[in-house]
Amino acid sequence: MADNIADVRVLPCTDSKYIRPFRIHYKQDGIDKTWDYMKVYNSVIILIFNVTRKVFIMVKQFRPAVYAARVEVENGRIDTTKFPGSLGMTFELCAGLVDKSGSIEQLAKQEILEECGYDVKVECLERITSTRNVGTSGSLQTLYYVEVTDEMKVAAGGGLTEEGEMIEVIELPLKDTKHFIMDESIPKPPNLQFAFMWFYANKAKNHEN
Numbered sequence: 001m002a003d004n005i006a007d008v009r010v011l012p013c014t015d016s017k018y019i020r021p022f023r024i025h026y027k028q029d030g031i032d033k034t035w036d037y038m039k040v041y042n043s044v045i046i047l048i049f050n051v052t053r054k055v056f057i058m059v060k061q062f063r064p065a066v067y068a069a070r071v072e073v074e075n076g077r078i079d080t081t082k083f084p085g086s087l088g089m090t091f092e093l094c095a096g097l098v099d100k101s102g103s104i105e106q107l108a109k110q111e112i113l114e115e116c117g118y119d120v121k122v123e124c125l126e127r128i129t130s131t132r133n134v135g136t137s138g139s140l141q142t143l144y145y146v147e148v149t150d151e152m153k154v155a156a157g158g159g160l161t162e163e164g165e166m167i168e169v170i171e172l173p174l175k176d177t178k179h180f181i182m183d184e185s186i187p188k189p190p191n192l193q194f195a196f197m198w199f200y201a202n203k204a205k206n207h208e209n
């Protein structure tokens, strides 16, 4: 079970492959300033809509950062009897870090197959837009949309076992989306809400009846 979390310790991190903190010193209109920021990978995110059954394909997974932010850390320990792993479970769109060479569309195709089990053609990916994390990282997230059918489901998905990924593929019916995006009991990133609003503005008329 992905939410069966035990033996949690929180330690300082000085040699991460994923995040590197820096302090930038600069003058703004003659005034000396500093800003602390993190170098992180850019990412690609894909809104997947299954037209056969009118459901969005999403992923549910344990996110350690969400878990740690929601619970009390005492002397570097988190008491999992008080704070169960379920507090760190999130609903997200299929996504991946841009940590490999090759086109971003090719990376998106690969993530869709690995995480959700659908085999899509790169040409079918529609680029929606990109956004940046403005506060601490400045990293770029590029958002795509793709329509899939049940015939395109060729594998179970669930992420790469060798990377230890434990991802559950979730199907969210189109009719439940509006309630879902406002439901604060389910931790989710803002790109998910933006993507669904984009769908309502641009695609929903083709699928609602």
Ligand SMILES: Nc1ncnc2c1ncn2[C@@H]1O[C@H](COP(=O)(O)OP(=O)(O)O[C@H]2O[C@H](CO)[C@@H](O)[C@H](O)[C@H]2O)[C@@H](O)[C@H]1O
Pocket: 018, 019, 043, 044, 045, 094, 095, 096, 097, 098, 141, 163, 164, 165, 189
């Ligand atoms: N900080 C970290 N510490 C340790 N291991 C890590 C890590 N980040 C990634 N990994 C490892 O790298 C693997 C691959 O990550 P992915 O490329 O699938 O990105 P992910 O979808 O997790 O989220 C990515 O994309 C989403 C969407 O933008 C972002 O919200 C999210 O921060 C970003 O990691 C993970 O399974 C994990 O093993």
